[in-house]
Amino acid sequence: MTSPSTPSPAAPSAESRADRRRWFALAIVMTAAFMDLVDVTIVNIAIPAIQRDAGATFSQIQWITAGYALALGAGLITGGRLGDIYGRKKIFLIGIAGFTVASALCGFAANPEMLVASRILQGAMAALMVPQVLSIVHATFPAHERGKVFGLFGMVVGLGAVSGPLLGALLTEWNLFGLEWRPIFLINLPVGIAGLLLGRKFITESKAPRALRLDLVGVVLVTLGLLMVLYPLTRGHELDWPVWGHVTMAGSLVVFAALVAYERRKAAQDGSPLVELSLFKVKSFAAGIAVQTVFGVSLGIFFLVWTMYMQVGLGWSELHAGLTGVPFSIAVSFAAGISVQKLVPRFGRKVLQTGALTMAAGVLIYIWEADRYGAGITSWQMALPLVVMGLGMGLIVAPLTDAVLSEVPREHAGSASGLINTVQQMGNALGLGLVSVVFYGVIDEDVVPQRVAAEFAHGFENALWWVVGVLAVIFLLMLGLPRRPAQHIEGAESAPAEGPAGAEGSAGAEGSAGAEGAAPAETPEPALTR
Numbered sequence: 001m002t003s004p005s006t007p008s009p010a011a012p013s014a015e016s017r018a019d020r021r022r023w024f025a026l027a028i029v030m031t032a033a034f035m036d037l038v039d040v041t042i043v044n045i046a047i048p049a050i051q052r053d054a055g056a057t058f059s060q061i062q063w064i065t066a067g068y069a070l071a072l073g074a075g076l077i078t079g080g081r082l083g084d085i086y087g088r089k090k091i092f093l094i095g096i097a098g099f100t101v102a103s104a105l106c107g108f109a110a111n112p113e114m115l116v117a118s119r120i121l122q123g124a125m126a127a128l129m130v131p132q133v134l135s136i137v138h139a140t141f142p143a144h145e146r147g148k149v150f151g152l153f154g155m156v157v158g159l160g161a162v163s164g165p166l167l168g169a170l171l172t173e174w175n176l177f178g179l180e181w182r183p184i185f186l187i188n189l190p191v192g193i194a195g196l197l198l199g200r201k202f203i204t205e206s207k208a209p210r211a212l213r214l215d216l217v218g219v220v221l222v223t224l225g226l227l228m229v230l231y232p233l234t235r236g237h238e239l240d241w242p243v244w245g246h247v248t249m250a251g252s253l254v255v256f257a258a259l260v261a262y263e264r265r266k267a268a269q270d271g272s273p274l275v276e277l278s279l280f281k282v283k284s285f286a287a288g289i290a291v292q293t294v295f296g297v298s299l300g301i302f303f304l305v306w307t308m309y310m311q312v313g314l315g316w317s318e319l320h321a322g323l324t325g326v327p328f329s330i331a332v333s334f335a336a337g338i339s340v341q342k343l344v345p346r347f348g349r350k351v352l353q354t355g356a357l358t359m360a361a362g363v364l365i366y367i368w369e370a371d372r373y374g375a376g377i378t379s380w381q382m383a384l385p386l387v388v389m390g391l392g393m394g395l396i397v398a399p400l401t402d403a404v405l406s407e408v409p410r411e412h413a414g415s416a417s418g419l420i421n422t423v424q425q426m427g428n429a430l431g432l433g434l435v436s437v438v439f440y441g442v443i444d445e446d447v448v449p450q451r452v453a454a455e456f457a458h459g460f461e462n463a464l465w466w467v468v469g470v471l472a473v474i475f476l477l478m479l480g481l482p483r484r485p486a487q488h489i490e491g492a493e494s495a496p497a498e499g500p501a502g503a504e505g506s507a508g509a510e511g512s513a514g515a516e517g518a519a520p521a522e523t524p525e526p527a528l529t530r
Contacts, residue, residue, distance in 0.1 A: 022140045024202040026149060028195050029133045030156050032096055035191055036126045037160025038167060039103075040068070042184050043119075044307065045168035045318045049181040056112035063116045066235065068123035073425035074226045075127030078219050080135065080418025081274050084208040084411070088132045088139065093199055095129025100192030107185035134417040138405055139206035150340050150402040155333040155394075163329060165307070166322035173319055208411040215266055218274030221259040228252035229426065233433035241436070276415045279408060285416065287480030288404030291352075292420055293427040294477060295396065298470040300431020302363075305439045305463040313456025314375060324379040328386040335394025344399045348484035352399050353475055359392025360471040367464045375453035403481050438463045 043050075047061055056064065083091040102122035109115035134153075141149050171183040179186070229252045232245030239245065263273040280286045310321040335355075343351045366385035373381060401420070408416040443459035444451075 021202050021204065024198065025136065025140060025204065026152070028199045028202060029092065029136050030152065031191060032092070032099075032129055032195055033133045033153070034156050034160050035099070035188060035195075036072075036130050037156070038164040039122070039126070039188070040072075041160075041164030041303075042168035043068075045165045045322065046172045046181040046184050048318075049172050050115075053180045054109070054112050054115065056115070060112040060116055064112075064119050067116055067120040068126075069425065069429065070227065070230050071120045071123030072126050072130070073230050073422060073429065074223045075124055076131055076422040076425065077222050077275060077415070077418040079127040079129070080131035080415050080421075081212070081214065082128065083132045083135050084415060085212045085214060087205045087207045088135045089199070089203045089205040091128050092132035092136065092203065093196060095125050095127075095132065096192055096195050096199065098125030099129055100189060100196065101125075103185045103188035103192065107179075107182045107189075130421055131418040134401065134405060134420065136203060136206070138408070138417070140204060143406075146402060146406075148341055150398045152337070153398060153401060155336045155398070159329055159333055165318070165325065169318035169322040210271075210411065213270060213272040215263075215272060215274035218259065218263060218266065221255060221262065222274060225252045225255040225259060226422070226426070228255060230429045233429045236433055236436060274415070275419070276412045279412060279416055279419070282407050283480060284403055284407050284482050285405075287477060288400060289419060289423055290480070291400060291474055291477045292404065293423040294470060294474050295400070296424045296427020297431040297434070298467050298474070300428035301434055301438060301463055301470070302431075302467050304432055304435050305460055308439070309370075309456050309460040313453050313460065314377070315453070320379070324382055325386070327383045328390040331387045331390025332394040332397070335391045336398040337394075339395045340398045340402060343395070344402075349399075349403070349478055349481045352396050352403070352481065353478050355392045355395025355399075356471050356475040356478065357392070358395065359389050360468050360475075362386070362389030362392055363464050363467050363471070367461050367468075370457050370461050370464075374457055406482070434466070435463065438466045 043065055047065070050056055050064065051061055079091065079095070099122060102118055102125050105118035106115055106122060109118055137146070137149055137153070167187075168184050171187065172181050174183075176183045228248045232248050236245050259275065260277065263275050263277055266273040267277065280289075307321065310316045310324065311318065316324075339351055339355075347354075362385045365388060366382070369377060369381055369385060404420055405416060439459045439462065442462045443455040
């Protein structure tokens with residue numbers, strides 16, 4: 001007979017159940033993040049097939065790609081704040097359900113107009129889903145565990161960055177069930193349904209500890225300001241950079257100034273602004289946001305120019321180009337996995353700065369190879385610069401997210417997460433806009449076919465020099481990040497038994513193990529020291 005004081009060995013402890021719940025929750029939100037990252041890039045590789053099969057015009061093709069980015073970029077801050085107010089789990093589940101429905105509408109679109117509208121809806125639903133990913137992580141995991149979590153997040157970012165084109169190429173070439181390009185959208189259905197069902201069971205609800213209201217005026221101003229920047233950047237090259245585009249982008253500065261003034265008054269009135277301006281008083285957050293924005297510019301330039309260089313300049317197929325990026329993806333995932341867990345605890349922000357220098361070195365190698373080998377360059381020759389660049393990017397992506405959010409109070413996690421994703425989108429859009437200057441501005445697209453490869457190689461090299469310059473700016477901006485992560489100093493491998501970090505770890509476990517709807521402890525914790 002078992003003593004009442006002796007727990008049954010077969011019964012799992014509350015702590016182990018909590019641990020399982022939050023790691024299952026992490027897998028679910030990471031899958032959603034991966035789905036969004038892939039969906040941003042998977043369409044580009046299938047554009048020729050969509051144009052051929054659906055009879056889409058060039059303008060419609062532009063909107064199929066740009067509509068998603070515009071809706072996502074304009075709605076991210078609002079989506080983050082909705083999670084703070086109504087519950088991050090609830091908004092995440094609404095987002096993933098809507099994203100799945102929109103993916104089905106894309107896959108079964110009867111004409112190009114329906115596909116454009118469905119892509120805009122898909123981007124709007126992603127704007128509800130994506131900000132909750134980092135918010136749920138921030139609210140569910142105590143500080144001493146977040147290094148490992150953000151390392152995993154960096155790996156997901158690396159895989160999503162390059163696997164989209166590869167997956168799109170495979171699904172398009174396989175022509176499953178004679179559906180041509182449609183499986184690139186329909187593949188989201190089983191993933192989305194599984195995420196919805198498992199998310200309801202394993203994700204613990206959390207929200208801001210005090211009642212917040214939705215700032216509708218702030219929503220209008222943020223959406224208007226972002227659209228005034230993103231729309232002209234997205235359509236500028238196609239429309240030959242009309243005057244109204246420049247006027248609109250300049251006018252966005254007035255809208256953003258009005259937003260700042262209104263948000264300050266809103267914070268003083270009821271403490272429920274859409275954009276929490278007080279976050280920018282946190283040095284690590286402000287510096288991290290600047291780095292995220294400029295880093296997005298470099299990626300926006302590189303990935304589009306790289307794709308054009310391989311598929312148009314060198315004449316490679318979609319699958320050939322997609323497979324060429326595999327070494328980059330593997331390198332990003334590897335470096336992201338070790339950066340937060342192994343390197344940052346010992347070397348702090350030097351890891352991120354080393355990442356910027358390493359990535360710049362990879363770009364310089366690529367410039368040298370493109371000049372040396374010209375149109376005869378092969379995928380295996382590209383592997384060296386891509387691996388070096390991937391290692392550099394991996395050293396940046398995971399620690400940067402950790403640094404940006406580390407000192408953010410949990411009550412503002414949704415707003416901060418929305419801002420991170422928004423500036424990333426804006427940086428990417430700015431990079432895409434600059435492509436018309438740094439790439440198309442130096443090549444002659446009307447040359448004889450024999451000269452196309454040389455022209456595109458010249459444009460590719462010129463664009464990469466710009467990327468090197470942007471990475472140098474990133475290196476300098478990183479000086480504003482915290483020197484060392486305090487959570488690894490105070491309790492790297494296990495939660496302390498007492499003190500603030502230990503209390504937070506306990507609260508996080510109880511929040512994960514508790515009944516759904518119970519919010520974890522919402523205690524702001526300064527996690528980094530300078």
